[in-house]
Amino acid sequence: MNENRRLHPSVAAPQRAFVVAVDLQDPQRPLAPELAEFVALAKAAGAIVVGEIVQKLARVDPATLIGSGKALEVAERAQELRADVLFVFNDLRPRQRNNLEKVIPLPIVDRTMLILDIFAQHARSREGQLQVELAQLRYRQSNLIGAGEALSRLGGGVGTRGPGETKLEVDRRKIQQRVSLLQAQLETVRKQRETRRAGRNRDPFVALVGYTNVGKSSLLNRLAGSGQGEGAFVADQPFATLDPTLRRAYVAPGVNVRLADTVGFITALPQELMNAFRATLEELDAADLLLHVHDAANPDWPRQKASVETILGELKLGEKPTIEVFNKVDRLDAGARAVLAPDGIEVSARNGDGIDALRAAIAKRLE
Ligand SMILES: Nc1nc2c(ncn2[C@@H]2O[C@H](COP(=O)(O)OP(=O)(O)OP(=O)(O)O)[C@@H](O)[C@H]2O)c(=O)[nH]1
Ligand SMILES: [Mg+2]
Structure with a gap:
């Protein structure tokens, strides 16, 4: 099945993606910043966006999302532009996906699949990889997307197919088997981690949280005093960090903290990812203090801040002691700095x- 084609850049030429979005013209939720973010996700996944169609609607079309006439237009434009994948911005119901597939002869990738794909490319630790694969399978299960190539290499074949079973039923059974296996493996990995953790010291535990690409890992490196090449991975792309890193950082004479980097958040973080990463995120429960990092140079930071606060609330972390950290102020002039929240700490991880001042604020809050 085509949906399974990886978007990985190492696979020959980058995929040529055609983007479609429905603009519901909700004044509370303007499309532009989220669509720009979606295009950035497409690039981070290794695709080039060759064209885009935005359809304005009062509500999405229940059968085809964008309307059947528009779907034909998309099929035509995508063909002219030699697109080889369709990226759909809005959530897609199985029926809508099905109907679109009938008209548009391209693999269809929605926002959740795109984010999951980036996660899959960036996961390094065993736990991270297991979590992403589990999230991908769960998403396929709940959206009735066939298992495709990814599962066909996991055995099966002769002898696995029961009499009268359809392809989809076989796929589902295989997915369920794989999900159970992954869950068992994750459980083992987690137990090992807990054992390692039990021996750790009792320095206060401080966690960096925030929207993706705001500079959390850069700040970790700066606070932990890592030189180039030895610190946490930094990159100008969403979801550079997947695996939590823990470093020791000095904040005041006689006071060191355990400082944790975390996976970045994004608006409408897919539920499958929340579930899969819940165990990792639940470690934030043990934090004595959160540093909520903002990209002050991004005019979109208030929206990002609100999204992160929503997610922190869902994780029951809304009441944790928190310091608001405005990063990247090297990119702001005095006028722009004046309008940042007055109770936040302005920093530049870069220079x-x-x-x-941030170290002092951390030490003070931990007293
Ligand atoms: N100008 C400027 N750029 C910065 C600063 N801090 C980080 N960056 C850049 O911002 C980009 C993202 O930095 P990261 O540290 O990877 O951000 P992150 O929040 O860990 O991102 P994810 O792990 O992907 O969620 C990189 O290109 C950094 O070089 C800063 O203080 N000033
Ligand atoms: Mg990072």
Whole structure:
């Protein structure tokens, strides 16, 4: 099945993606910043966006999302532009996906699949990889997307097919078997981690949280004093960090903290990912203090902040002691700095500005 084609850049040429979005013209939720973010996700997944169609509707079409006439237009435009994958911005119901597939002869990838794909490319640890695969399978299960190639290499074949079973039923059974296996493996990995953790020291535990690409890992490196090449991975792309890193950082004479980097958040973080990463995120429960990092140079930061607060609330972390950290202020002039929230700490992970003030604020909050 085509949906299974990886978007990985190492697979020959980058995929040519055609983007479609429905603009519901909700004044509370303007499309532009989220669509720009979606295009950035497409690039991070390794695709090039060759064209885009935005359809304005009062509500999505229950049968085809964009309307059947528009679907034909998309099929035509995508063919002209030699697109080889269709990226759909809005959530897709199985029926809508099905109907679109009938008209548009391209693999259809929605926002959740796109994010899951980036996660799959970036997961390094065993736990991270297991979590992503589990999330992908669960998403396929709940959206009735066939198992495709990914599962056909996991055995099966002769002898696995019961009499009268349809392809989809076989796929489902295989997915269920794989899900159970992954769950068992994850459980083992987690137990090992807990054992390792039990021996850890009792320095206060401080966690960096925030929207993706705001500079959490850069700040971890700056606070932990890592030189180039030895610190946490930094990159100008969403979801560079998947695996939580823990470092020791000095904040005041006699006071060191355990500082944790975490996976970045995004608006409408797919539920499958929330579930899969819940165990990792639940470790934030043990934090004595959160540093909520914002990209002050991104005019979109208030929306990002609100999204992160929503997710923190869902994780029952809304009441944790938190310091608001405005990063990347090296990119702002005095006028722009003046309108940042007055009770936040302004820093630049890049040039070190404000880091001493941040250390002092952390030490004070931990007293
Ligand atoms: N100008 C400027 N750029 C910064 C600063 N801090 C980080 N960056 C850049 O912002 C981009 C993202 O940095 P990361 O540290 O990877 O951000 P992150 O929040 O860990 O991102 P994810 O792990 O992907 O969620 C990189 O290109 C960094 O070089 C800063 O203080 N100033
Ligand atoms: Mg990071």
